[in-house]
Amino acid sequence: MSTTTPPDVSQLGRQTPLPDNPEAALLERVPNPHPGTHFVARFTQPEFTSLCPVTGQPDFAHLVIDYVPDGWLVESKSLKLYLSAFRNHGAFHEDCTVAIAKRVAALIAPHYLRIGGYWYPRGGMPIDVFWQTGTLPAEVWLPDQGVAPYRGRG
Numbered sequence: 593m594s595t596t597t598p599p600d601v602s603q604l605g606r607q608t609p610l611p612d613n614p615e616a617a618l619l620e621r622v623p624n625p626h627p628g629t630h631f632v633a634r635f636t637q638p639e640f641t642s643l644c645p646v647t648g649q650p651d652f653a654h655l656v657i658d659y660v661p662d663g664w665l666v667e668s669k670s671l672k673l674y675l676s677a678f679r680n681h682g683a684f685h686e687d688c689t690v691a692i693a694k695r696v697a698a699l700i701a702p703h704y705l706r707i708g709g710y711w712y713p714r715g716g717m718p719i720d721v722f723w724q725t726g727t728l729p730a731e732v733w734l735p736d737q738g739v740a741p742y743r744g745r746g
Contacts, residue, residue, distance in 0.1 A: 611677040620670040645682035656737040664700040689721035718742040
C-alpha cells in the first residue's frame with residue numbers, strides 16, 4: 593500500500609488555504625482501487641455551515657453523503673475544503689444540499705449517490721433536503737443515514 597500522494601491530487605499532504613467560495617474550491621478525485629467491487633463510501637459533515645442569502649445569518653446542517661463509486665473516489669481533504677467554503681456563501685438550504693451532490697456526482701460519476709441535508713431550524717422549522725442519482729446496485733447494503741428526526745438533534 594503506497595502512502596505517497598497520487599500525482600493528480602494537488603491538496604493532499606500540503607498546507608492548503610480555505611477557498612473563498614464553493615465555486616473557487618478545487619474538488620479532487622482519486623482512482624478507485626476496487627473498481628469492480630460495489631461498496632458504499634460515506635462522508636458525514638455534522639457541522640456544515642452556510643449563510644442565509646436574505647439575512648446573512650449562519651445556517652447549520654448535518655450532511656451525510658453516501659455513494660457507490662465506479663472508477664473514482666472523492667478525495668476527502670478536497671471535499672472538506674469544498675464544504676468549508678460554504679461558510680461565507682449565501683444560499684438556501686435546498687440549493688446548498690443539491691449543489692454539493694451534483695458537483696460530487698459530476699466529478700466522480702458514481703453508480704449511485706445520495707445526500708441527506710439535515711438542517712437545524714431557524715424560525716422554528718428544520719428543513720431536511722434529500723437528493724439522489726443513479727441506481728443502487730442490488731447487492732449493496734446501504735444503511736440508514738442515522739440522523740434522527742428533529743427533536744433537538746442532540
